[in-house]
Amino acid sequence: MLRALFLGLSEANWAKSLIMKIGPARRSALRFVAGDTLEDAIKAARRLNKNGLEVTLDHLGESVTDEASARKAAQAYHDMIGAIAESGVRATVSLKLTQLGLDIREDLCLEQMRAILNQAQATGNHVTIDMESTEHTDATLKVFRTLHDDYEYDNVGTVIQAYLYRSEADMQALASEGAFVRLCKGAYKEPPDLAFPDKADVDANFVKLTELFLAPEAQQAGAYLGIATHDENMIDAAKRYIQANNVPPAHFEFQMLYGIRGKLQEQLRDEGYKVRIYVGYGTEWYPFFMRRLAERPANLWFILSNFFRR
Ligand SMILES: Cc1cc2nc3c(=O)[nH]c(=O)nc-3n(C[C@H](O)[C@H](O)[C@H](O)COP(=O)(O)OP(=O)(O)OC[C@H]3O[C@@H](n4cnc5c(N)ncnc54)[C@H](O)[C@@H]3O)c2cc1C
Secondary structure (H helix, E strand, O other), X not given: OHHHHHHHHHOXXXXXXXXXXXXXXXXXXXXXXXXXXXXXXXXXXHHHHHOOOEEEEEEOOOOXXXXXXXXXXXXXXXXXXXXXHHHOOOEEEEEOHHHOOOOOOHHHHHHHHHHHHHHHHHOOOOEEEOOOOHHHHHHHHHHHHXXXXXXXXXXXXXXXXXXEOOHHHHHHHHHHOOOXXXXXXXXXXXXXXXXXXXXXXXXXHHHHHHXXXXXXXXXXXXXXXXXXXXXHHXXXXXXXXXXXXXXXXXXXXXXEEOOOOXXXXXXXXXXXXXEEEEEEEOOOXXXXXXXXXXXXXXXXXXXXXXXXOO
């Protein structure tokens, strides 16, 4: 119930304007985001890199409805890629297509993506296209394939959500295309005719899709998997498959969100695995923060404690 409440609030503009004005809410959000500015993000990346962790940076934002805002968001990504190159931090890029105008015009989004990928290519960087709610799944995969297959960018990847019934077919296709995919469970509110309602089914599908994408045929096609989860059962299942099948490190990495399960991030690093931390920053933290609350309603206690902190 609380999950549905937070996911509902994540899309409610009235709640956004109310909650963003509350100081302790912002303080709580800072557990999951690096800060308001690019400088904050680079500092966080440097700190994580020093600790042996890779990074992917996300300039938070989504669901943009006017062209000027979509262009401003793209500029923020150009600034980010420039700052990554200049500072020398080990960080890739993550973004959402609705931030770059997908809901306005597909060609606007594509044009902006191409400019971002060109700059990323010139500086040796990689861009992962996050996956949003199912209203956007087809459009996101279409843009990804246009960039990857038609324009032949080899520095672009996308995300697949294990909670969707369609994901097995999507993963099979993407594996044979030798794609770069981040597999996660899925963070949006989806109806039971599109997504498994039970966690046990989502988890079983996550394990199945992990194995599908690490299989020898996928490796031969050049596929690469970002195993994005904080769930030790998912991580252990992946490790078992990797060890039993000698999957080379060149085909996978683990990924987790900034501020979540830090000890587990370090434990994996100590075991010799590549671990990448997804670091969001910027002033548009509200929907991202609400999804983190939905994933673990117990985080509410952490927020309440911030209300009583001076
Ligand atoms: C790198 C990365 C990128 C992602 N990109 C996307 C994306 O593009 N699209 C998308 O739909 N989703 C994305 N997600 C979110 C994902 O879909 C899940 O909602 C999220 O990762 C929680 O699922 P879990 O696999 O950690 O498992 P869960 O079963 O939800 O959690 C397992 C354990 O992890 C810890 N945990 C999980 N979430 C939290 C939290 N918010 N706060 C504190 N502890 C927590 C708890 O200890 C929990 O018991 C991404 C996740 C990661 C790690």
